[in-house]
Amino acid sequence: MEKKNSPSTVSRRARPAKAPLSREIIVQTALDVLAQGGLEGLSMRKVAAALDTGAASLYVYVANLSELHGQMFDAAVGEVSLAAPANETWREKLKRVLISYLDVLMARPGMAQLAQATIPFGQNTLRLVEYMLGLLREGGIEQERAAWGFDLLTLYVTAIAAERGFREARSEVLTHVKATLRNISADEFPHIHATRHAMTSGEFARTPWAIEVMIDGLIHCTFPPLDTLPGQPAEKGRS
């Protein structure tokens, strides 16, 4: 950004003690850029600019933007708190860690979308997965249900965070939607009309509620549906 090396070779004096680049510094700076500008405002060029260098310099430490995304996600997952009061039940602990994960996803705009676009298997992610699987097993949920259930839970939390992120990013569209919903025809769409307030309510209560619903389902569900495993779904049209 602030480079002025038009003469011969004075440049190295104008930038005397620049801290050397590193993977960690790049990832941390990228998280800062994300925090300020969201996922739209995150680009190799912007991150490089924040480090007072050019985009090409980053490619020494990071293969491409996609890999940087992955590194950023895992670094963020490292901020999830796994601590819990010892007297809590497994269910309370599970809910607690999921909410902490949700907090991390919502701390920086665009982090949830980043989580959705990332196939997540860094060190911090593994630690989190291990912890959650342990809790489900502690609750007596067997192997397969635990694996699938963990996926169900995290998928939902990530999705709800991403959805909120989008709505914050484009609030103009959202107000338009709310107007449409408010004036919706009671004849053509009676059920939507009846629930039109509930649909946009409970911004914060909703996620804990959904977590409870899914854990309840996980406990009551009679599956693991071994019968459907061999011969495809046996359900309706899988194309």
Place this chain on the structure above:
Amino acid sequence: MEKKNSPSTVSRRARPAKAPLSREIIVQTALDVLAQGGLEGLSMRKVAAALDTGAASLYVYVANLSELHGQMFDAAVGEVSLAAPANETWREKLKRVLISYLDVLMARPGMAQLAQATIPFGQNTLRLVEYMLGLLREGGIEQERAAWGFDLLTLYVTAIAAERGFREARSEVLTHVKATLRNISADEFPHIHATRHAMTSGEFARTPWAIEVMIDGLIHCTFPPLDTLPGQPAEKGRS
């Protein structure tokens, strides 16, 4: 693309009977482009090229790319089948329509990501929402639980479709992940080690299973948590 109008004004004769543009044609062409190249391969320029015109021409009918995305999504939702055998229970019908929705999301690569990026309230979407809410009410699930539950169900189906889309798009990363998972340390991550096969299994059985889990949870859950509505979550750290 195939324009040759270097001389004076012969161009109009070289392109005599071009079908006029329209919103519908643009949306339909965009869906074709999406089907072929995924969301990455969808751009105003590509859609315009497929219509043998320039990108600027599209802006007469579509405000911007984001609005085009919205129109594309609603058009796709129109393909969801709401038909069901009359003797089915509300629960079977609900599962059926959700699977049909999943099919639509997976029919074109990138459609699920598009669904996640869209705030969905076109005509076809409203029809689908109305239908699903009706089924939930038919099942005796009261107003608020139905509204939130519908959101939970669709959010999950969309998320699972998007996740699969990503994995297809970047299979190189996925194989790497699978290798990591296969050789994972049994000491450091015992639970992951134990469930490492279940975690990547059941590609197709998983979604019907998760739908059952969520409906079970929806039925058994004692909520709607009116107690948490007035004073924020009363849970842990909402930032």
Place this chain on the structure above:
DNA sequence: ATAACCAAACGAACACCGTTCGTCAAGAAC
């Protein structure tokens, strides 16, 4: 002290992208 070497850093370029602007031509209205 000097020469050789190497890897990090970087400037420039390529091929894209969304969007805007000014212009042009064809049909409608008069």
Place this chain on the structure above:
DNA sequence: GTTCTTGACGAACGGTGTTCGTTTGGTTAT
């Protein structure tokens, strides 16, 4: 026949990820 409107469009602006070839500063070998 003339004016007016409007859809179509070429060109351009400022952005993007990524690559290539070169520079450069510090380290090692002579």
